Amino acid sequence: MTFEIQANDKASNARAGKIVTDHGVIETPIFMPVGTVASVKAVHFHELKEDIKAQIILGNTYHLFLRPGIDTLERAGGLHKFEGWDKPILTDSGGFQVFSLSEQRKITEEGAVFRSHIDGSKHLFTAERAVDIQRSIGADIIMAFDECTPGTADYNYAKKSMEMTHRWLQRGITHFNNTEPKYGYNQTYFPIVQGCVYTDLRKISAEFIASQNCDGNAIGGLAVGEPTEKMYEMIEVVNEILPKDKPRYLMGVGTPQNILEGIERGVDMFDCVMPTRNGRNGMLFTSQGIMNMKNLKWKNDFSPLDEFGTSYVDSAYSKAYLRHLFISKEYLALQIASIHNLAFYLWLVGEARKHIFAGDFSSWKKGMLEQVGRRL
RNA sequence: GGGCAGUUACCAAAGUGGCCAACUGGGGCUGACUGUAACUCAGCUGUCUUUCGACUUCGGAGGUUCGAAUCCUUCACUGCCCA
Secondary structure (H helix, E strand, C coil): EEEEEEEEECCCCEEEEEECCCCCHHHHHHEECCCCCCCCCCCCCCHHCCCCCCCEEEEHHHHHHHHCCHHHHHHHHHHHHCCCCCCCEEEECCCCHHCCHHEEEEEECCEEEEECCCCCCCCECCCCHHHHHHHHCCCCCCCCCCCCCCCCCCCHHHHHHHHHHHHHHHHHHHHHCCCCCCCCCCEEECEEEEECCHEEEEEEEHHHHHHHHCEEECCCCCCCCCCHHHHHHHHHHHHHCCCCCCCEEEEECCCCHHHHHHHHHCCCCCCCCCHHHHCCEEEECCCEEEEEECCHHHHHHHCHHHHHCCCHHHHEHHHHHHHHHHCCCCCCHHHHCCCCCCCCHHHHHHHHHHHHHCCCCCHHHHHHHHHHHHHC
């Protein structure tokens, strides 16, 4: 994997670049749709590629390990072949599940023991195991196994957790270097900065992560309960330290506003379930603001779903029709909303990229922020 | 014509003397959702009020009672059965 910066914004830390993987090029800044269980929920891969124009998608180690399982993925020849996606894939390590499934896991120095949410069976995830599974999945970019601490963690817990994440990282890197890709193309390993909302911890973590000299670096443990301003502050602190010539990936973020703020602070890659999950729950993100499609006000509004939208669903369907589909609990509603939201997110980062090249990112961002935050 | 059962908020349906503005579903309105255990979750859904609370309700009218959605009388309507 290689990364090349193609343009820097004049008034901010925003940059535009190009990541090259064996499955193709990723133009940054980029948003990566989340396809946890070998599926971007409610969206065909055809639409993902042709209409939404996704350049890279995610998969999840924990979920894919439970179903369909490693054996099936290996027999399929890896996740790309299994799901029919020939562009880049990034897999999360299961670190987020340490946070989101905190009720049914136990953390030790060795790793985390999960009780499966599917059948209750116990599974030990370690730094090494996460590498092995991600080798079997065959993602282009694989993530270190970390503990994603909640934004409300106290200092001592955050410090101990961060230090353990660092030890896990060294074990993971060693194991990564001692193992080979399984399907004939290269994989690269991204470490993850932790440290919760504590500036000194974030600095220590960023310095440690930078010293590992990986191809790219991730910022984790944000947008997990801390105030948004704190998140922005932590991004600034960390990006001061993370190498400029490596892609920076802000994990799990976020709203359109979060993404623009992240780009301005020098982040290159984002992923988030919001466009798909919120879409399925009836919320549309548009360049003009946020719409709750279940609201009465759309009942007889036959105007296009999004007159400024770039996806075919934006002109093919009306607001009134999509509202009807949601109210009627029709599956098509989930598809249309998910396609629209993902297309919007990809459009948004694409526009950001253009304005970085043009050198007027910050002024463009200011106007866009006001628009996307409106409630329609 | 006779007998029986029933009539509760937008719909369905509990409640059979005070703890009832009235259980529960559905529907409706609004909100939440950030490396996906999520087509999920939460609040509201008689009127007025920010809250406390006040007021008007359980087919209509009248009555019994300190007190009625609940008991009595009567009228109206609906369903089933017998002629």
